[in-house]
Amino acid sequence: MWLGRAFLVLMLAFGLAACGDKFRTYNGPEVTSVQVHKSARKMYLLHDTTILEEFNVSLGKQPVGPKQFEGDFKTPEGAYYISHKNPKSQYHLSLGVSYPNPRQVEFARSQGKSPGGDIFIHGGPPRPVDRWDWTAGCIAVTDKEMELVYSMVNSGTVIHILP
Template sequence: MWLVRAFFVVVLALGLSACGGKFRTYNGPEVTSIQVHKSERKMYLLHNNEVLEQFDISLGKEPVGPKQFEGDFKTPEGAYYISHKNPKSQYHLSLGISYPNPAQVEYAASQGKAPGGDIFIHGGPPRPVNKRDWTAGCIAVTDKEMEVIYSMVKPGTVIHILP
């Protein structure tokens, strides 16, 4: 009898641990674009003109104005695309954003500076922060929200980051 109970305990434990994974599946309408409204601290996942999901976001430590240079702590503005998925991000999960574009690289070079890079949509900080805008220029959501976004968005999806 104890063997049967032990078997069920093991099966239950394995079942519960499978529910706690960070990778979800999504079977809804395709996300055709993402809109980020920096001034409103909102991000929208869209299928054509229909909002599928919306999220409150955190931005770079200097949220006003577009990113121009490495280390300016600003979030880019403009049209980009999701370049890749990073399942091993130090911020839970992340989606790469194709910043900088060639014009941004050229402008930064003309100023004798680097344009920066490694801009992502990612999960919450690995430790608590006391500020709403805390990233080095990325777009941050909670870890649970990032799991949803990661499941819905594919590389190549257009992202419009608006002031």
């Protein structure tokens, strides 16, 4: 009888450990910039010129070219900063990207359109998708990878999104 209870307690402990907390602690070198290389589908977290972490990424459904308008399914290109952290993202965790800048807003308005917004680095889709590039313009990694990115990158960090 006690063996059965011990086994049950052990299984419960392993089950709870597997659930884990999505908020990790990071104590390494500061991430001074993030680089996304769209054509290579790579994201790098850097401390000065040293790569701390490298990730494969998914992009907007139309990955070639810079985002110009709301609904174009393109990922922006240019220099931005991480605007905020979103612990309650519908995509596990997310980091806001400061798109659009004033020049991009002005261009879109001159064309009678909205530049869009709500660009994030975020976790994987809530359901399986049938293509590599699946976002509406965001940069996506797996949920487990996003936990690490979220712990390492602070608001205000520069992000360079390259073609």
